[in-house]
Amino acid sequence: MNCLIIAQPENPVTHVLELFLKRNQVACETVHDLISGIQNAQLFNYDLIILNTRLNDSQIDREIRLLKGFNPLARIIVHTDSNSRALETAVRKEQVFYYHVNTLGINVLRKAVKSALGLN
Numbered sequence: 001m002n003c004l005i006i007a008q009p010e011n012p013v014t015h016v017l018e019l020f021l022k023r024n025q026v027a028c029e030t031v032h033d034l035i036s037g038i039q040n041a042q043l044f045n046y047d048l049i050i051l052n053t054r055l056n057d058s059q060i061d062r063e064i065r066l067l068k069g070f071n072p073l074a075r076i077i078v079h080t081d082s083n084s085r086a087l088e089t090a091v092r093k094e095q096v097f098y099y100h101v102n103t104l105g106i107n108v109l110r111k112a113v114k115s116a117l118g119l120n
Contacts, residue, residue, distance in 0.1 A: 001117050002027040002044070006037035007052035013079060016106055017050060017113070024119050034063055041070040048097075048116045050077045053087070060087065064094040075116040079109065 003021055007014040009032050021028040029044075031037045041049065049067055053060050064076060075097035080087060083101045091099050098112040114120075 001025075001047050002029070003048040003050065003113075003117070004028075004037060004040055004044075004046040005030040005050045005052075006032075006034060007050070007079070008032060011052055011081075013102065013106065013109070014052070017109070020110055020113065024114075024117075026117060026119075038063075038066055038070075041067050041074075045071045046074050048075050048077065048113065050079060050113070052079045053091075054080070057087065061090045061094050064091070064096060068094070077109075077112055077116060 003026050005014060005017055005028060007030065014030060018028055018030060029040060031040060051063065051067070060078070064078070067076060068074070077098045077100060078091045078096050079100045079102070081102045088099060097116050100109045100112060
């Protein structure tokens with residue numbers, strides 16, 4: 001199993017996810033910008049892609065389609081620190097595995113990651 005995290009390095013959720021994946025023996029690569037994420041997704045087949053987005057990310061649907069285009073079987077979890085109706089609509093329209101708002105807590109996100117990777 002392997003996972004790609006596309007997130008800002010200053011986001012504390014990034015570090016927590018990296019540790020969680022390492023403890024569960026999941027190979028993890030973290031990139032800090034979408035361009036690097038897209039390049040990696042072209043080269044490797046990831047089982048899970050975790051994409052951190054911002055509230056004003058108006059092209060999230062296109063980004064998700066690009067990532068899915070490289071590996072339609074990859075599960076995608078979108079994480080955001082703040083929610084808006086427009087962002088949630090755009091993400092859910094792309095039928096991602098899970099849409100996580102930070103206010104739900106890290107434990108809910110961990111459960112989603114475990115479910116996406118089939119971990120016990």
